[in-house]
Amino acid sequence: MIINSKELLTDARKNRKCIAAFNVYNLETIQAVFDASEEVKSSVILAFGESYIKNTSLNVISAIVKEISQKHSVPVVLHLDHCRDIDTIVAAMKVGFTSVMYDGSHLPFEENIKNTKRVVDLAKSYGASVEGELGSLNAEDGGSKEDIVFTDPNKAREYIESTGVDTLAVSVGNVHGLYKGVPNLDFDRLNNIYSEGKIPLVLHGSSGLSIDDLNRAIDIAVAKININTEIALAGSKAVEIALKEGKNVRLETLMVKARENMKATMINYLKICSRNI
Numbered sequence: 001m002i003i004n005s006k007e008l009l010t011d012a013r014k015n016r017k018c019i020a021a022f023n024v025y026n027l028e029t030i031q032a033v034f035d036a037s038e039e040v041k042s043s044v045i046l047a048f049g050e051s052y053i054k055n056t057s058l059n060v061i062s063a064i065v066k067e068i069s070q071k072h073s074v075p076v077v078l079h080l081d082h083c084r085d086i087d088t089i090v091a092a093m094k095v096g097f098t099s100v101m102y103d104g105s106h107l108p109f110e111e112n113i114k115n116t117k118r119v120v121d122l123a124k125s126y127g128a129s130v131e132g133e134l135g136s137l138n139a140e141d142g143g144s145k146e147d148i149v150f151t152d153p154n155k156a157r158e159y160i161e162s163t164g165v166d167t168l169a170v171s172v173g174n175v176h177g178l179y180k181g182v183p184n185l186d187f188d189r190l191n192n193i194y195s196e197g198k199i200p201l202v203l204h205g206s207s208g209l210s211i212d213d214l215n216r217a218i219d220i221a222v223a224k225i226n227i228n229t230e231i232a233l234a235g236s237k238a239v240e241i242a243l244k245e246g247k248n249v250r251l252e253t254l255m256v257k258a259r260e261n262m263k264a265t266m267i268n269y270l271k272i273c274s275r276n277i
Contacts, residue, residue: 135171194221
């Protein structure tokens with residue numbers, strides 16, 4: 001079953017647990033998410049980024065997820081991640097995406113509010129949940145620290161009240177891609193944001209964060225963590241090892257190995273989210 005994320009994340013927050021969102025790009029990544037979810041009987045969010053549309057369509061991703069979910073034992077969410085184009089958000093909801101993220105973090109505050117509220121209003125007719133973002137992270141792998149804008153707790157309250165978003169992605173020292181040095185999350189800021197907004201928070205850039213940091217963030221306010229880099233690297237590492245071990249390795253063999261290694265990495269995160277680690 002494919003559901004929206006609102007009830008799932010509200011329940012996770014109530015129980016001081018978390019839901020993992022794994023980025024997917026193709027059949028093998030989607031299969032790995034379902035495999036991991038099935039093994040530990042945990043709901044997950046399959047996140048397809050706007051930037052991936054150049055590689056495959058919203059229709060294809062939705063069709064694959066719908067097909068596999070029919071025999072899956074726990075509910076999942078199909079989420080459009082980091083989307084700046086409202087027309088693309090509408091197109092995603094039309095083909096079955098049950099959760100969308102409008103990323104207006106690059107815009108002036110008032111414009112971000114205006115556009116996010118429009119997305120929230122549009123999502124109601126599709127029964128989709130909406131994630132907003134306030135503050136901004138670096139660009140994926142290679143972005144500068146100067147690109148980061150920390151989330152202002154006072155603005156977070158105004159943003160949440162004005163837009164009606166279900167969840168809020170925050171910037172508190174988390175970064176996209178690989179961390180350069182030891183991550184340093186601002187837990188006081190995270191706590192203040194939650195105190196002002198009172199909705200489940202989302203932590204992008206969770207790859208590379210320690211279990212202690214993730215547990216502390218979940219205790220404070222985080223109900224959804226986004227993991228991409230570690231999953232992607234797990235898949236490519238499996239392919240690299242297989243190619244070194246043998247000549248003329250067939251593509252289908254490589255895809256199976258990548259899928260298995262991604263699944264193993266995902267299971268670790270699902271256990272963290274359920275507080276079993």
